[in-house]
Amino acid sequence: MGRVTIRDVAERAGVSTATVSRALSGARPVSPSVHEQVTRAADDLGYSGNGIASALRRSRTDTVGMVVPSIANPFFTALVEGVEHALQQAGRQLFLCSSRSDPDLEAQRLRSLVARQVDGIVISPVHGIRSLEAVSWAAGQLPLVQVDRYVAGVDSDWVGVDDDLALQLVVDHLADRGVRSAAFVSSTLTNSSTELRVAGFREHTARRGVSVDQVLLGDYSIGWGREAMQRLLAAGPLPDAVACADDLIALGVLQVCAEAGVGVPGDLLVTGFDDIPYAALSDPPLTTVRQPQDDIADEAVRLLSAALGPDRAAPARSALAPSLVVRASTGLTPSG
Amino acid sequence: MGRVTIRDVAERAGVSTATVSRALSGARPVSPSVHEQVTRAADDLGYSGNGIASALRRSRTDTVGMVVPSIANPFFTALVEGVEHALQQAGRQLFLCSSRSDPDLEAQRLRSLVARQVDGIVISPVHGIRSLEAVSWAAGQLPLVQVDRYVAGVDSDWVGVDDDLALQLVVDHLADRGVRSAAFVSSTLTNSSTELRVAGFREHTARRGVSVDQVLLGDYSIGWGREAMQRLLAAGPLPDAVACADDLIALGVLQVCAEAGVGVPGDLLVTGFDDIPYAALSDPPLTTVRQPQDDIADEAVRLLSAALGPDRAAPARSALAPSLVVRASTGLTPSG
DNA sequence: CACGTCTTGGCAATCGATTACACGGATGGT
DNA sequence: ACCATCCGTGTAATCGATTGCCAAGACGTG
Known part of the structure; x- marks a missing residue:
């Protein structure tokens, strides 16, 4: 050997x-x-x-750890690939962990990464409050960048998307299509993105005079999207539109609509968030918000590299601009 | 710090x-x-x-490396999650690398993992021939298990699916639906799975008297599925069915069918392979072969743990049985 | 009381690579 | 011809945790 x-x-x-x-x-x-x-x-x-011996002596591992709530969510998959690619350019390797949306597991992963002496950490924290302790601790031990979501009160950089702008794009689009009432399906997780999206939805619907039918909270999964749509169906008359906090939820919603004979976009408009690859393949294809994942990944690695340097700058927060991708689920006629 | x-x-x-x-x-x-x-x-x-110092002294890192061709492919995503979960039970951590379907990058990742003193490696090799050197070298350095695909000539365990049985299920199903001619869309990669699937397709179509229209080789992606279907359309009269070597290809095929007005399953039957979560969400939902990913992951970790022990057993090869998931793309009427 | 056994804790070697420091020889300037 | 540099190389300390070995004390037994 x-x-x-x-x-x-x-x-x-x-x-x-x-x-x-x-x-x-x-x-x-x-x-x-x-x-x-x-x-x-x-x-x-x-x-x-022997990289271990080398790392011990140099007290550098040329390795960064990344903790995401789920590897199965294509949004995070894309983020991970982007980060891995950017790191590789910089001669570093990625140590990937999944927290499975569990703050305890997340804390364990962070401890493990710190013990393994990674040079820095990129994390998309699970929960706005219950992630605070572990994430602050880790941020105190080594350079740390939060991506996509963040927990407030941690002294670290953050890079993600402008959630308020994103919801503005969605709501304006729906309102322009004549929507008068809408529901929002999101997650119970009280993290920044989730909260900002709900807040943005309320704010912009109010601004455009769209009435808010319901706000349903569950998790970021197809299963929850299905359940939420079933609840809406059971609750009585449908709103004009259902906006979702991510594409997986929206795919679940679409699936139930198809099964229940609800025409999209005929009877109901549906929007997602993230623009995962499968958003274009659903029936009907999904109107959604595209996140600049590669830019987010690049920026995260750039910030981390900067933090690895000698001088510590003030924490940076960069909110990148999303864009709206309009497809058939909000009324674009099927292209012929 | x-x-x-x-x-x-x-x-x-x-x-x-x-x-x-x-x-x-x-x-x-x-x-x-x-x-x-x-x-x-x-x-x-x-x-x-300090995990590094500890690892140096104990010459164990309690870490295993995993190399997959793509993190974006949901099949591998599921495999990675399964392996991570199984490892966690055993108190080990996962070091994930993507080879991006590039044998050179794959070799680099393997070198890097060995230098970092991982305790063992789980790999789904890119190429049946061009992966041989690096994979054999790595297998000589430490315990290594191949999953899904394998390169022949490496002295290591393997665990994956029974590709021949899978194609038998597919072809029998199509033949039972009255298919008389079929095309197969797969990858140029000459690895075990790919070759066994093509071989299985030829063998079982011959057995059932189904004529082989075309066999198109590209890569495992939605993009290639789209291109392949466009070529079939351009080539003249369509066969009765198109079988695909993975679900991503099949999703691309379905997309082009929808755009071109080819009715599925009316004009053409389509099948996939893997049963990724999005296979159920396409238009129409995709008939496909389900791989027992969690079982594959568990078995891989089990084999690796065994290999980490003192005595080296003979290389094991376990081919797990797949199952066929029939959905609308092969004629199941849309449920009402 | 003497002696053997068992438990608990310390000393120091060790894992393998990196690097501060030192040294010998070659080179160049005056 | 003499001294200051500089270059290439070796010696040995070092990173931080683990562990083989040993010693001191506690305890039990004859």
């Missing part, structure tokens, strides 16, 4: 371990002939180094 | 570092009073240990 150490390489090359280290890492120049000998010896032995 | 070491704790508790280590890890019993003092000191200082 992988038991060849720098000492073996040094011996075979006839030099000291210091020289091997320098030849392979380039930390300081070595003579060409020695460099040649060392690399050959390393190749011959199949030396691959 | 997190600079409190075991020495600080020892000092504060008035004992040696050895005692602190033993009190906190429970490696050997300590007297109740000392245990109390140590835990209190650790709490007071917010000690969280």
Whole structure:
């Protein structure tokens, strides 16, 4: 097994371990002939180094941890891919954890990441209040960037989408389509995004004179979307539109509409949030808010890299602008 | 920052570092009073240990690496979640990497994981031939389990689905529906799954007297599904059915059918493979092969744990049985 | 009381790579 | 020809936790 150490390489090359280290890492120049000998010896032995020992000595792992509520949600999947890509450019590796939307599990993951000496952490916290303790603690230990959602009161950077603007786009679009009443289906999680989306929905519907039928809170899943729509059906006359706090919920809503014979967009308009790849494939295709995921990922890594540097700047908060993607679920006629 | 070491704790508790280590890890019993003092000191200082130093000394990281071709593909997402869950039960953490279907990137990830001293690796290799060198090397360094796909010639365990049985289910189902000709849309990747699926398609269509219209090879993506269907449309009269090597391809195919006015299942039957969550949500819902992902994940972790033990058994290969999920895309009438 | 056993805790070596410091030899300037 | 630099290399300390070995005390037994 992988038991060849720098000492073996040094011996075979006839030099000291210091020289091997320098030849392979380039930390300081070595003579060409020695460099040649060392690399050959390393190749011959199949030396691959011991990252653990290296990390211990340098007190850097070139690794960042990322904690997301769910890997299965395509929005986070895209975010993760973006972050991994950006990190790779910077020569770092990603340590991915799922908190499964559970604050306790999230706290455990954070402890584990800190114990493993990651250089920094990117997190999309589960809960606005119950995540506070663990996230602040972690932020005190090492550089930390919150993405998408954030918990208030943590001294850290944040990057995400402008949720208020997003809801403005949605509500204006619905109102322009003649919607007079609307329901909102969201999550019970009291985190920033969720709350800002609900608040934005209320604010902009009020502004446009759209009456708020119901606000239903569950979780970010297809299953909850189904259940919410069933409740709306059971509750009596439907509103003109159902806006959803993410695409998974909206897909569940659409599914139940299809099963119940509710025509979309004929009888009801439906909107989502995130623009996951499957939003374009549903029946009907879903009008939704597109998040600039790659930009969010890039910015998160940029902020983290900055935080890894020597000087600590004041926490940055960047809210990137979303855009509205209009599809058939709000009345665009099926293209022929 | 997190600079409190075991020495600080020892000092504060008035004992040696050895005692602190033993009190906190429970490696050997300590007297109740000392245990109390140590835990209190650790709490007071917010000690969280240095996993790197610990890993170096114990030469175990309690971490396993996983390399998948894509995080965005829901099939792998589900597999990753399953593996993470199973590992967590065993007190280990997951180091996730995406190879982006690129053998070179895959090799780099494997080197990196080995250098980081993960205890073992779970990999779904990209390519049947071009992944061989890196995967064999890694398998020589530490315990390794292949999942879903495998490269032949590597001395390692494998766990995945019985692809031949899967295609038998699909072809029998189509033939039972009266299909006389069919096309197959798959990937150019010459890995085990892909090849076994194509081979299974040819074998079972032959057995059932279904003529093979075309076999189109691209990659596992919605985009390729779209392109393949466009080619079929351009090529002339459509076959009775299009079978796809994964659900993403099938979703792309369905999308183009909808755009082109091809009725599914009226004019054409379509099947997928994997049963990702979105397969039930498409228009029409997709008939597909369900993979027992959680079982695959559990089995992979079980095999890895076994391989981490002292004695090395012969490489195991377990092919789990898939099942067919029949939905509207092969003629089930829309439920009313 | 003497001796063996068991428990608890400390000392110091150890894991493998990095790097501060030192040293010898070559080079260049005056 | 002499001294100051500079370059390449080696020696050994270091990162922080774990653990083999040993010693001191507690306890039990004959």
